[in-house]
Amino acid sequence: MKNKVYSSFDEAVAGIPDGATIMFPGFGPPGIPRNLIAALIRQGAKDLIGICNNHGALGNLMDVGRLIETERVVKWVCAFTAAPHPSRKLAFEGLYEEGKIEAELVPQGTLAERIRAGGAGIGAFYTPTGVGTEVAEGKEHREIDGRMHILEYPLKADYALIRARRADKMGNLQYRLSQRNFNPLMAQAATTTIVEVEEDILEPGQIDPDQVHTPCIFVDRMVRIPPAPEGIWDAPTRT
Amino acid sequence: MEKTPLDRQAMCNRLAMEFQDGWVVNLGIGMPTLCSNYDFGDKQIIFHSENGVIGYGPLAAEGEEDLHLVNASSQYVTIATGAAIVHHADSFAIIRGGHLDATVLGAYEVAENGDFANYKTAGRKGGGIGGAMDLAVGAKQVFIAMEHSTREGEPRLLQRCNLPVTAVSVVTKVVTTLGLFEVTPEGFKLMEIAPSFTTDDVQAQTGATLIIPDNLVEFNA
Numbered sequence: 001m002k003n004k005v006y007s008s009f010d011e012a013v014a015g016i017p018d019g020a021t022i023m024f025p026g027f028g029p030p031g032i033p034r035n036l037i038a039a040l041i042r043q044g045a046k047d048l049i050g051i052c053n054n055h056g057a058l059g060n061l062m063d064v065g066r067l068i069e070t071e072r073v074v075k076w077v078c079a080f081t082a083a084p085h086p087s088r089k090l091a092f093e094g095l096y097e098e099g100k101i102e103a104e105l106v107p108q109g110t111l112a113e114r115i116r117a118g119g120a121g122i123g124a125f126y127t128p129t130g131v132g133t134e135v136a137e138g139k140e141h142r143e144i145d146g147r148m149h150i151l152e153y154p155l156k157a158d159y160a161l162i163r164a165r166r167a168d169k170m171g172n173l174q175y176r177l178s179q180r181n182f183n184p185l186m187a188q189a190a191t192t193t194i195v196e197v198e199e200d201i202l203e204p205g206q207i208d209p210d211q212v213h214t215p216c217i218f219v220d221r222m223v224r225i226p227p228a229p230e231g232i233w234d235a236p237t238r239t
Numbered sequence: 240m241e242k243t244p245l246d247r248q249a250m251c252n253r254l255a256m257e258f259q260d261g262w263v264v265n266l267g268i269g270m271p272t273l274c275s276n277y278d279f280g281d282k283q284i285i286f287h288s289e290n291g292v293i294g295y296g297p298l299a300a301e302g303e304e305d306l307h308l309v310n311a312s313s314q315y316v317t318i319a320t321g322a323a324i325v326h327h328a329d330s331f332a333i334i335r336g337g338h339l340d341a342t343v344l345g346a347y348e349v350a351e352n353g354d355f356a357n358y359k360t361a362g363r364k365g366g367g368i369g370g371a372m373d374l375a376v377g378a379k380q381v382f383i384a385m386e387h388s389t390r391e392g393e394p395r396l397l398q399r400c401n402l403p404v405t406a407v408s409v410v411t412k413v414v415t416t417l418g419l420f421e422v423t424p425e426g427f428k429l430m431e432i433a434p435s436f437t438t439d440d441v442q443a444q445t446g447a448t449l450i451i452p453d454n455l456v457e458f459n460a
Binding site: 030079080083084106110112113127133165178181182183213234 | 288291305325364371373403406
């Protein structure tokens, strides 16, 4: 059996080159690959392109906001290029306004579906989302069944950094509750998928096949998150 | 007589009263989340969240947060009995596919033709679309909850939006600090008015001509 279990996050992200396109899941605190992001920052790859719902969150927890602060990111594809409230601005917004980072603002459902399409081999798709808005500018329009749609293209990545609750040594994954969010989609749309796992990695067969959320064929490397403070674990945050 | 605008909870309660038994509803970030505080009695409402939660309950008590479960506003919530979890693409298949009965969103502006703007303010390069554009085109009913005027006293109910729109011709009802409005083919119809305000007061703070029906009633929530 091919060994997919790595002993450290640094080892798991060691080969990520400058210029790589990387997908980062997470919605609110759950499902963010905080340990892999920290390792990527230590690793130092630059000129990165990120695909992520947001560009970080307020507070001190490790997330993509910390990576963006290093100014090693050239482009960010996301559903939020501004904070919901001007008082909650993050580093990204300043860099974006100064033109130091390029961004593509995508409606969240279109972002999810573009990633799904990327992993599913779909060439493009038509959606009614964004018709009549700035998002539709320059895109192909087509009326289908009496309703206007716009054409959207898939998103793929060189790497996806994933956080899962449970895994077996083959790489079958399970997520818990809203931790799932973008994780299964991104695991499928990336050439190389690296996972941080919250529980001890199980022997093959210990996860019921009917309960696998991401099949092992989409997983390349896994690292078990060590206890704090070495490993990064969520703590309750109040928004 | 002192004129008191409606408070946020009363505004959201009024929209929540529109929800029918068995409806699947998505509440936007901010004020709309207050709709879940309404006492629905025997009605079962399934609250859907963009991150794939189908059926969440009240906010989790401090110290009892489940760190794997938040709503669309990133608040730790409880799971409802009979809930289900899907990934993000399936969650938006629910939204875009027409399986949501209603969404309640905040907005900066709503136009009398049903357009609304809620993702980008004037003078900012960036915007926060989130799930709003998908919710707006997918939900069967699009309800808006917002202040009637800006802090500078400018109207938010307009003939046409000034800001970049989130979606066109989708809004069905608006609740503001001054009352409940229906978006009709002829324009905004004032359905219920905040106590102590006159229709002239409301018209004066509105950037479109209001339709005042004979059966106008006092706001009740």
